[in-house]
Amino acid sequence: MSNPINLKVNGVDYAILADQNTPLLYILRNDLQLFGTRFGCGLGLCGACSVLIDGQKMHSCDVPLWDCAGKDILTIEGIGTPDNLHVLQQAFIDEQAAQCGYCVSGILITAKALLDQNPNPSESEIREALDRNLCRCGTHNRFVRAIQKVINSS
Ligand code: FES
Numbered sequence: 170m171s172n173p174i175n176l177k178v179n180g181v182d183y184a185i186l187a188d189q190n191t192p193l194l195y196i197l198r199n200d201l202q203l204f205g206t207r208f209g210c211g212l213g214l215c216g217a218c219s220v221l222i223d224g225q226k227m228h229s230c231d232v233p234l235w236d237c238a239g240k241d242i243l244t245i246e247g248i249g250t251p252d253n254l255h256v257l258q259q260a261f262i263d264e265q266a267a268q269c270g271y272c273v274s275g276i277l278i279t280a281k282a283l284l285d286q287n288p289n290p291s292e293s294e295i296r297e298a299l300d301r302n303l304c305r306c307g308t309h310n311r312f313v314r315a316i317q318k319v320i321n322s323s
């Protein structure tokens with residue numbers, strides 16, 4: 170362990186003192202108690218741990234702490250709250266898009282990254298964006314409908 174790593178998470182500055190190779194996912198969950206970012210595969214394959222780092226979707230299980238120095242990180246907790254839902258979260262509720270919900274924070278992060286970069290994606294572009302986010306409950310069609318609802322209402 171050496172010097173702390175300075176980073177920003179959901180608009181809050183932190184100085185994290187930990188092994189610099191610790192995956193960001195563990196820092197979020199174990200140090201910052203941000204449990205909305207999920208552990209799925211731990212191998213960069215399932216998308217459950219997705220966060221935005223400087224606006225880019227990344228798999229936080231696959232990003233070491235040292236690579237987060239000076240970066241701006243957004244987790245699902247920074248997107249909306251129960252009292253102030255993001256439009257995507259409201260659309261997912263309206264469309265009953267989740268079943269068990271385990272994958273959904275990663276799906277929402279991915280959807281936000283897509284709409285931030287392309288506010289009017291086609292269905293195939295939505296499906297392509299979600300391609301690396303696995304859902305064991307098989308509700309991708311509902312996710313797509315919810316995202317299209319946001320696009321059509323904006
Ligand atoms: S837990 Fe990170 S991609 Fe699966």
Ligand code: FES
Pocket residue numbers: 267268269270271272273303304305306307308
């Ligand atoms: S809603 Fe259960 S894994 Fe996606």
